[in-house]
Amino acid sequence: xxxxxxxxxxxxxxxxxxxxxxxxxxxxxxxxxxxxxxxxxxxxxxxxxxxxxxxxxxxxxxxxxxxxxxxxxxxxxxxxxxxxxxxxxxxxxxxxxxxxxxxxxxxxxxxxxxxxxxxxxxxxxxxxxxxxxxxxxxxxxxxxxxxxxxxxxxxxxxxxxxxxxxxxxxxxxxxxxxxxxxxxxxxxxxxxxxxxxxxxxxxxxxxxxxxxxxxxxxxx
Amino acid sequence: xxxxxxxxxxxxxxxxxxxxxxxxxxxxxxxxxxxxxxxxxxxxxxxxxxxxxxxxxxxxxxxxxxxxxxxxxxxxxxxxxxxxxxxxxxxxxxxxxxxxxxxxxxxxxxxxxxxxxxxxxxxxxxxxxxxxxxxxxxxxxxxxxxxxxxxxxxxxxxxxxxxxxxxxxxxxxxxxxxxxxxxxxxxxxxxxxxxxxxxxxxxxxxxxxxxxxxxxxxxx
Numbered sequence: 420x421x422x423x424x425x426x427x428x429x430x431x432x433x434x435x436x437x438x439x440x441x442x443x444x445x446x447x448x449x450x451x452x453x454x455x456x457x458x459x460x461x462x463x464x465x466x467x468x469x470x471x472x473x474x475x476x477x478x479x480x481x482x483x484x485x486x487x488x489x490x491x492x493x494x495x496x497x498x499x500x501x502x503x504x505x506x507x508x509x510x511x512x513x514x515x516x517x518x519x520x521x522x523x524x525x526x527x528x529x530x531x532x533x534x535x536x537x538x539x540x541x542x543x544x545x546x547x548x549x550x551x552x553x554x555x556x557x558x559x560x561x562x563x564x565x566x567x568x569x570x571x572x573x574x575x576x577x578x579x580x581x582x583x584x585x586x587x588x589x590x591x592x593x594x595x596x597x598x599x600x601x602x603x604x605x606x607x608x609x610x611x612x613x614x615x616x617x618x619x620x621x622x623x624x625x626x627x628x629x630x631x632x633x634x635x636x637x638x639x
Numbered sequence: 640x641x642x643x644x645x646x647x648x649x650x651x652x653x654x655x656x657x658x659x660x661x662x663x664x665x666x667x668x669x670x671x672x673x674x675x676x677x678x679x680x681x682x683x684x685x686x687x688x689x690x691x692x693x694x695x696x697x698x699x700x701x702x703x704x705x706x707x708x709x710x711x712x713x714x715x716x717x718x719x720x721x722x723x724x725x726x727x728x729x730x731x732x733x734x735x736x737x738x739x740x741x742x743x744x745x746x747x748x749x750x751x752x753x754x755x756x757x758x759x760x761x762x763x764x765x766x767x768x769x770x771x772x773x774x775x776x777x778x779x780x781x782x783x784x785x786x787x788x789x790x791x792x793x794x795x796x797x798x799x800x801x802x803x804x805x806x807x808x809x810x811x812x813x814x815x816x817x818x819x820x821x822x823x824x825x826x827x828x829x830x831x832x833x834x835x836x837x838x839x840x841x842x843x844x845x846x847x848x849x850x851x852x853x854x855x856x857x858x859x
Contacts, residue, residue, distance in 0.1 A: 428684065428713075432708055433703070433704055433706070433707045433708065451762050453726055453740070453827070454724060454740070454742075456676040456678075456687055456689075456724070457687040458676075458678035458686070458687045458720070459685050460683060460684075460685050462682050463680060463718070464648065464680075464718050464720070464748075465678040465679050465680050465685055465718060465720040465721045466678070466720050466721065466746075467676055467678045467687065467721075467722035468722075468746075468826070469676075469722055469724040469742070469744050471740065475673070480839065481768060483653075484653055486653070487652075487653045488652055489651065494694075494764060498683070498684050498685060499685065500678070500684070500685040500686050500687045501687075502676055502687035502688075502689055504674065504676070504689040506673055506674060508835075509771060509772060509831075511772065511775065511779075512779070512784075513766050513779060513780050514779060514780040514781075514786070515764065515775075515776065515779045515780065515781055516777070516782055516786040516789075516790070518768060518771065518775075520673070520674070520691065520854055522674075522727050526686075526687060526688075526775065528684075529799050533858070537675060544735065548735050548738060551738065552729060552731065552825070553740075555731065555735075556735065558820060558821075559731075559732070559734060559735045559738070559820055560733050560734040560735065560736075560815055560818055560820060561734075561735055562734075562735055562736050562754060566734070566735075566736040569736075570736070587839055588837040588838055588839075591737055591837075591839075595780055596839055596841070597841055598780055598840070599844060600778060600779055600780060600844070601778075601834075601839040601844050601845070601846055601847050601850065602705070602836070602838070602840055603834055603835050603836040603840060604834070604835040604837075604838040605772070605831050605832070605833035605834050605835075605850065605853060606831065606833070607830075607831060607832070607837065608674070608825075608829070608830050608831070608832050609828070609829045610828050610830070611729075611825050611826065611827060611828070612825070612826035613823075613826070614823055614824070615728075615823050615824040615825075615826065616821070616822070616823040617808040617809055617811075617822040617823040617824075617826065618808055619808075619811075619816055620821065620822055620823060621693075621816070621817055621819070624819060624820070624821050626821055627821050630731070630821065630825065633825060
């Protein structure tokens with residue numbers, strides 16, 4: 420387990436009790452979410468691009484078209500900030516002021532590097548596919564050399580990171596506790612629905628077991 | 640309806656057919672999501688903070704503790720990029736290469752301004768609460784002057800924006816269509832679960848109708 424050092428970059432300033440700096444907590448959030456948001460700077464202007472991610476040890480993996488702006492910029496080693504956020508519940512306090520959201524948020528800092536090694540790139544693509552749909556890589560048609568060339572993978576070694584988590588019931592003020600206002604949590608659930616076959620799916624191809632298992636499963 | 644002009648800042652370069660520049664499409668995505676990711680630059684380093692948002696016409700509203708880093712920085716007029724992303728389905732193609740996600744993504748550029756006018760700030764807080772839980776503002780205990788002072792609202796006039804949307808079935812290559820691989824969509828559903836009362840909720844307070852209506856409703 421890695422413990423990141425709180426610095427000016429990653430320290431959770433607002434409500435420091437919600438801050439976590441151990442890799443177990445941070446990576447748990449990274450792995451739980453389908454997508455991340457990557458931010459970078461060009462000419463002093465911040466940009467954000469949402470994208471799929473995977474993790475390989477202490478690195479975040481990104482991928483995309485070799486010609487895409489994110490791959491070109493991230494692969495060139497500029498500083499990146501990557502955020503992963505999972506929302507768990509709306510928090511309804513008696514007072515408007517104490518309304519909140521239960522969430523798990525990880526923020527990671529690092530610089531990207533294009534993965535040039537073919538075997539490493541292949542493994543990364545397998546990792547992406549298996550994170551999305553465990554069992555899919557062995558079933559689907561695997562990449563051709565042309566597709567491999569058209570796809571870029573960027574590896575972002577995590578230089579610094581932190582997590583911020585809110586759990587539990589509303590934190591109402593003592594003097595509001597007897598107000599006749601319902602208070603509690605409204606859980607947010609992200610689940611997968613019934614698989615919808617492609618219109619041009621050849622007849623006689625059943626929904627694979629690995630996909631059937633995902634039905635009703637939660638993202639987070 | 641506003642139509643934003645595609646510039647170097649907001650143009651959807653990769654797969655331009657997925658790009659949209661009209662406010663109806665962009666604001667529809669902004670309004671559909673619970674949270675946004677705000678990015679900003681300090682000393683050349685990009686930062687992202689996930690937060691709740693609301694919209695007032697052509698502006699995004701953010702709020703937080705008056706002393707929070709996001710409110711201080713965003714309120715000071717530095718350039719911001721705000722991303723809102725809704726994921727709708729995993730897209731399973733016959734080939735690994737054409738796997739994708741159906742999503743709706745809005746990216747907005749602008750600069751923040753602290754809302755100082757008390758009535759405007761009050762209206763903004765009502766807007767936040769009603770976006771989160773329609774009907775809640777009138778039921779919950781409304782802000783005191785001390786709470787108003789502790790809360791900052793930042794208004795970000797949208798200078799430029801774009802949306803990127805993927806819908807529909809997988810886009811497999813012609814020569815893969817007859818492969819014996821299941822292909823189609825795995826829908827992602829974000830719903831609200833059963834309300835969970837606070838442990839210290841006074842007896843005899845029923846779940847309000849406006850909350851009961853949200854059960855099973857989708858975020859997006």
